[in-house]
Amino acid sequence: DRIITELMGYAQLAEGRIENLDVADEIERAIEQVFPPGSEFDTTIERNIAPDLPALKMQRGHLNEILVNILKNSRDVQNNDARIEIHARQDKEFQVTITIDDNGPGIPPERGEQVFEPYFTTKDTGSGLGLSIVKHNTEIYGGQVRVAAGALKGARFEIELPTRTLMRLSN
Numbered sequence: 001d002r003i004i005t006e007l008m009g010y011a012q013l014a015e016g017r018i019e020n021l022d023v024a025d026e027i028e029r030a031i032e033q034v035f036p037p038g039s040e041f042d043t044t045i046e047r048n049i050a051p052d053l054p055a056l057k058m059q060r061g062h063l064n065e066i067l068v069n070i071l072k073n074s075r076d077v078q079n080n081d082a083r084i085e086i087h088a089r090q091d092k093e094f095q096v097t098i099t100i101d102d103n104g105p106g107i108p109p110e111r112g113e114q115v116f117e118p119y120f121t122t123k124d125t126g127s128g129l130g131l132s133i134v135k136h137n138t139e140i141y142g143g144q145v146r147v148a149a150g151a152l153k154g155a156r157f158e159i160e161l162p163t164r165t166l167m168r169l170s171n
Helices: 002-015 023-034 060-077 130-139
Strands: 018-021 043-049 056-059 082-092 095-102 144-149 155-162
Touching (some): 018 023, 018 060, 023 043, 023 082, 023 095, 060 095, 060 130, 130 144, 130 155
Antiparallel strands (some): 018 056, 082 095, 144 155
């Protein structure tokens, strides 16, 4: 299973092309994908995106998978009065940090790294590959992803992505 998962990831790597991606546009695209217009989700989404963020040099599909998988997880674990906050800012000279907070049940600290392992899930449905894809897609660009307790008392995912990078094809 691990080998097949890795091969699928590398096959996708070869299919796309690196582009200069506007972070704000990609966040909006992912939100619309997870919460399509006219859908019945009762979720408040707050955006705090710094102006003039540098472009991310990535394949659009990789950034989309990162954002969509985290947003889907947030959507799927929440009940009434669901809230998601998305922040994007430039932290260092060549790094953009995107944080996604929700007011869901959160992730216990002892499960912090386990959630990124392939096939690990606490949900009744799903493959358990979403967050492992997030980690893979972040790390191939030299980035990092972490999960912690968030300001909304749910989970907070922090994604750090360099704006200048060489893609890593193997560890």
